[in-house]
Amino acid sequence: MADLIPETGLVVAHATPPTPEHTSLWKRLPVVHQVRTSVGLQRTMLLVGIVLTLVFLFVAAFAPLLAPYGYAQLSSGDVNFGAQQPPSAEHWLGTTVGGYDVLSRTIWGARPAFLVIVAAVVLSIFIGVVVGLVSGYFGGWVDRVLVVIADALFAFPSLLLAIVVAIVISGGQSSMWGGVMAAAISLSVVMIPQYFRVVRAEVVRVKAEAFVESARVIGSGPVRIMGRHVLRNSTRTLPLILTLNCSEAVLTLAGLGFLGFGIEPTKAGDWGYDLSRSLSDVTSGIWWTAVPPGLAIVLTVLGATLVGESLNDLADPRLRTRRAAKAAALSPVTAVPGGVATDRVPGVESIDELEGPSDLFDDDEGLRS
Amino acid sequence: MTNVVDITDLRVSFATDSGTVRAVEGVTLQVASGEVLAIVGESGSGKTVTARTILGLLPETALTSGAVLLTRKDGSATHDIVTLRGNDLRDVRGRDAAMVFQEPSTALNPVFPVGWQIAEGLRAHRKLSDKDARAQAIDVLRLVGIPDPEHRVDHYPHQFSGGQKQRIVIAQALVLDPGLIIADEPTTALDVTVQAEILDLLRRLPQEFGSAIVLITHNMGVVADLADRVAVMYNGEIVEQADVHTLFSAPQHPYTRRLLDAVPRVGGRRLRDRVRVGDELEAMVVDDSATPVVEAKDLRIVYPGRLRQPDFTAVDGVDLVIRPGEVLGLVGESGSGKTTIGRAIAGLTPISDGSLKVHGVEMLRVKEKTFRPVRKRIGFVFQDPATSFNPLLTIAQCVAEPMVVHGLAPNPQEARPKVDELMEAVQLPKAFGDRFPHELSGGQRQRASLARALILGPELLIADEPTSALDVSVQARVLDLFARLQAELGFACLFISHDLAVVDLLAHRIAVLHRGVLVEEGTGDEVLGAPKHPYTQRLLASLPVPDPVEQAARRETWRNLRAHG
Structure with missing residues (x-):
């Protein structure tokens, strides 16, 4: 009898485990978990994205060590580099029309790109999440007004806004921080509504869940409910938006530089600026000034986008591909939709004990009324 | 008699994130034409997977082996579903076997008229004019008992009630005259009085249309009412197959016995009359003179209408009292306002009029600050254990x-x-x-x-359908525990349920709600033994009991009640 206990979800495996909570913290980290669970093309896409992103971060961190020259260096010793020199042993990727080393400029360019990502995300994510949480939880007219404002902000062209901010900050031609902040501030105007809408939508969903109601029944205050029960359950789509916004940040900075509102060449490397100066080179057959910064932009954006898109696909069970079922290596378990793992608990002989004796049903007949 | 379906050694496994899991292991099963076969088992036993295999409806992650032979109604063709792909599979679906889904409100497409949706199946298999398709749709709607089908055929799903929608889903399955209808929990989403109507319709299908039915359910009452033969599934295997009378009167397998024992019955064993004092069991006495924990007088709860829609009165002038240590069972169908009352007592829903005193605090226009200290003395158990915990x-x-x-x-x-x-x-x-x-x-x-x-040791516990999301044997254990704790700790309890048998098991007094009005209140014996209000009588007669012989007798009572009422 003990081996045949009709408790649901007995000797049962997860049908779709959210994240196995007892695996090590390392395996539960957002991206690591996805890499482990993905297969096939989806896994390749995710891995390519991760590699590209890691290369970008590495280059940004170690630019002074990797770059042969400084970003504003025009000469080595007493010898000028010369303008538009083709690739050579001294200058692996040649020099620009202004006489800078292309490879060095491209490597140094990763730093402002990284800074603009950090600045834009920091500026927007906290405000967006907090406002979305409060607005979604309390609802009412404040919520409606905020949603209208957010929708209006979506219509703002971020590049145009970035130009205005760049002019306000430093009159157009600016220092590294001037250019980075111009892009970051204008981006935050567009990104805050994104975080706001996403978090608000999740909060509206989560606050209708029974566990939020049960917190209310217990007598928890709104701050505790939002902080402990709602917020953490509403952030699952944030990594996705974050990665997609990273690529948007890089593109905006490059656009500013290309239009001449970016960072001065003497203050930092700037891919957009280099691209704009190489426009005339392209028609005269000089490829080496345009391709490296262009590739840098493309690969950085591609890396972030691939990570974001893969995370999106993997988060959705309908889009996620799985390893095919193998007839050979079957474990003796049965699936339950939304089922539950119940392995043996120390000190408990059988699951029967967990469910408790059912003697009230069996004992003394006389108690039937 | 020929077999419509012949399943041999069916095995199904699924690829999941945590590896391969087996859902069905070696099922062998036959369904004769015109027969009603019930597959019973608890969630995860593989009953739905087995039935869906017959239509080739498993997701891509499934790996199937074995043979599922499906024979056309006129015996002209037999296919092995497991090997069919693409167009061949589509040709079989709907014509040889059709499906009735659990939730009628989601099985119909809300943006098309029901007649069009019924005709869609016809168009998929035959070339015929719109006029003919419409005529056939009207015919089949009349057969399933939709009044005024010529007019109703152009209506959209939201214009029908839940029971009518399920009739339309059945009509959709019937229109191609298949030899087999698979009904996956066809009445689970419906109220008990509506369930009785749908069961009545399903019972006519084999006789009038010659279709066999594979009925998937966890409700033993439905099995007793409808099935000719029963297959009990457990852990992906069929542990017992027998005709319905044999299964209920002499179950062979221990699992089947256990399953049948766990089903609560009206007038069956009761848990409520027990109090444990030390090891002794004593009858529980409720002190009628004590100050009530909850006291409602002419309680009204109105949900304001939106966009010029009229207000909806969920609870309309209800008087009720819960005394310390007493279990009050609140019974009603969906929309009767039973959950609203529970939520109002817990301070989740504001009350509109009348008076509701909880632990002496008046709830009409109560401030959260006043009510906060009272919350400590109230416990709440939610319906769905899956969502009531922060994951x-x-x-x-x-x-x-x-x-x-x-x-x-x-x-x-x-x-x-x-x-x-x-x-x-x-x-x-x-x-x-x-x-x-x-x-x-x-x-x-x-x-x-x-x-x-x-x-927190509350003096009042509100349990809102605490066991309706659970399998029947698990439900029995949880109810058992519930009764034990109630007896030991002596808290008062509002036990909300749609299941008369469950309420009968636990409650000292039962209150029956119908459309926001309290129609009957009294002890279990009074309300269920000799119901006075016609609604209670109907409710009681609609409830299928897990005993085919008794259920046949009850069906007659129900038919008479329906004919006269």
């Missing part, structure tokens, strides 16, 4: 939450001894406290939910 907190943290909120413990760790004590009381091992909610089964979660509701 990111451990069970111990969830159970400790009330103590932390009311300042009785600075953090969940400090509350742990008390949590362990409660876990023991609900018969969960202490180690489960460190697990996350999704790592527990439904019954275990509902125990934890009970622990959370009881940790």
Whole structure:
């Protein structure tokens, strides 16, 4: 009898485990978990994205060590580099029309790109999440007004806004921080509504869940409910938006530089600026000034986008591909939709004990009324 | 008699994130034409997967082996569904076997008229004019008992009631005159009075259309009412197959016996009359003179209408009293206002008019600040144990939450001894406290939910359909535990349920709600033994009992009631 206990979800495996909570913290980290669970093309896409992103971060961190020259260096010793020199042993990727080393400029360019990502995300994510949480939880007219404002902000062209901010900050031609902040501030105007809408939508969903109601029944205050029960359950789509916004940040900075509102060449490397100066080179057959910064932009954006898109696909069970079922290596378990793992608990002989004796049903007949 | 379906050694496994899992292991099953075969079992036993295989409806992650031979109604063709692909499979679906889904409100497309949706099946298999298709749709709607089909054929799904929608889904399955209809929990989403109507319709199908039915259900009452033969599934295997009378009168397999024992019956054994004093069991006495824990007088709860729609009165002038230590069962169908009353007592829904006193606090226009201290003395058990726990907190943290909120413990760790004590009381091992909610089964979660509701030692517990999301044997255990704890701790309880048998098991007094009005109230024997109000009588007659012989007699009573009422 003990081996045949009709408790649901007995000797049962997860049908779709959210994240196995007892695996090590390392395996539960957002991206690591996805890499482990993905297969096939989806896994390749995710891995390519991760590699590209890691290369970008590495280059940004170690630019002074990797770059042969400084970003504003025009000469080595007493010898000028010369303008538009083709690739050579001294200058692996040649020099620009202004006489800078292309490879060095491209490597140094990763730093402002990284800074603009950090600045834009920091500026927007906290405000967006907090406002979305409060607005979604309390609802009412404040919520409606905020949603209208957010929708209006979506219509703002971020590049145009970035130009205005760049002019306000430093009159157009600016220092590294001037250019980075111009892009970051204008981006935050567009990104805050994104975080706001996403978090608000999740909060509206989560606050209708029974566990939020049960917190209310217990007598928890709104701050505790939002902080402990709602917020953490509403952030699952944030990594996705974050990665997609990273690529948007890089593109905006490059656009500013290309239009001449970016960072001065003497203050930092700037891919957009280099691209704009190489426009005339392209028609005269000089490829080496345009391709490296262009590739840098493309690969950085591609890396972030691939990570974001893969995370999106993997988060959705309908889009996620799985390893095919193998007839050979079957474990003796049965699936339950939304089922539950119940392995043996120390000190408990059988699951029967967990469910408790059912003697009230069996004992003394006389108690039937 | 020929077999419509012949399943031989069917095995199905699924690829999931945690590896391959087997859902069906070696099922062999035959369905004769015109026969009603019920597949019973608990969630996860593989009954739905088995039935869906007959139509080739499994997801891509499934790996199937074995043979499923489906024969056309006129015997002209036999196909092995497992090997069919693409167009061949589509040709079989609808014509040889059709499906009736559980939830009629989601099985119909809301943007098309029902007649068009019925005709869609016809168009998929035959070339015919719109006029003919429409005529056939009207015919089949009339057959399933939709009044005024010529007019109603152009209506959209939202213009029909839940029971009518299920009739339309059945019409959709019938229109191609298939030899087999697979009904996957066809009445689970419906109220008990509507369920009786749908069961009546389903019973006519084999006689009038010659279709066999594969009925998937967990409700033994439905099985007793409808089935000719029963297959009991457990863990992906069929443990017992027998005709319905043999199965109910002499179940062979221990699992079947256990399943049948666990089904609550009206007028069956009761748990409520027991109090444990030491090891002795004594009859529970409710002191009628004590100050009531909950006292409602002419209680009204109105949901304001939106966009010029009229207001909806959910609760309309209800008087009720719950005394200390008493279990009041509140019964009603969906929309009767039973959950609204429970929520109002817990302070989740504001009341509109009348008076509701909870622990002496008047709830009409109550301020949260006034009510906060009272919350400590109220416990609440929610219907769905899967969603009533924050998935990111451990069970111990969830159970400790009330103590932390009311300042009785600075953090969940400090509350742990008390949590362990409660876990023991609900018969969960202490180690489960460190697990996350999704790592527990439904019954275990509902125990934890009970622990959370009881940790502050409330004088009043509101249980809103606490067992309706659970399988029947798990339900029996949870109810058992519930009765035990109630007897030991002596809290008053409002037990809300749509299931008369469950309420009869636990409640000292039963109140029947119908459309926001309290139609009948009294002890279990009064209300269920000799119901006075016609609605209660109808409710009671609609409830299928897990006994084919008795159910046949009850069906007659029900038919008479329906004919006269």
